[in-house]
Amino acid sequence: MKRFIKKTLLGLFGGALIIGSLGACSQRGPGGWHSGADGSPEFRARMVEKVGSRLDLDAAQKQKLAVLADKLHAQRMALRGTSDPRDSVKGLFAGSKLDQAGAKKLIEEKTAAIQSGSPEVISAAADFFDNLRPEQQQKVRDFMERGRRWGYRG
Template sequence: MKRFIKRTLLGLFGGALIVGSLGACSQRGPGGWHAADASPEARARIVEKIGSRLDLDAAQKQKLAVLADKLQAQRAALRGADDPRTALRGLFAGNKLDQAGANKLITEKTAALQSGSPEVIAAAADFFDNLRPEQQQKVRDFMERGRRWGHRG
């Protein structure tokens, strides 16, 4: 019985992980960091908006733009070539969960995350480390509130 409980919990955790990661990767919105197909113009507007809120100089805006590009590339790599929702539905298409497919999906997403993360981390560090202390505090305050830059209320 103990083995059954372990397998069940592992299966539920794995399923929740897949659903959560695919749901996060497949969100679309009117624009912003989460826009799957954000155009260069949209990213430029986002960089400009954040730049104005943080009072960034030209060099800092350039570093923010590099970070935005790296985040977009990482997101595209995580999303993959196929529609994540189709891949997720495929796992539940039969009478039983496609465990091999779920493991393959997790392996692919993990590999994409591991391969692109160093570049994202380096770009984030380059951006943040070149902010003035008051700008860094604004970023910390924003993260503490947990809201988007343009969100009101």
């Protein structure tokens, strides 16, 4: 009988631990872990400061980076559209057959958004990059080579 109680208590404790861990992992604030990536002005300001400190940007360069961040945010919002992108895609599969006309319309809308906003983004990116010192430009190239990680080695 003693052995049965030990196994039962151990099983209940283990189950509670697993359920508690899963519950803790599933908890997230409103908007999820990436809510700042939705483009709040505070998030963009923090990113400009972070990149600015890593590249040793002066005030004029930080201003150009802020303009680039604003243009990228505007482009992202234009691509996203007025509704949730997932809902748009889910709507294509809602019926018994794929809504081909809706899919074509969705792709045309996204393509138009890219074509209309890209010149401003390219201009802002060029203005920022062209006004960096050569060593700052090399840091940007190194960052792009490594991917999304921004850690320094050494």
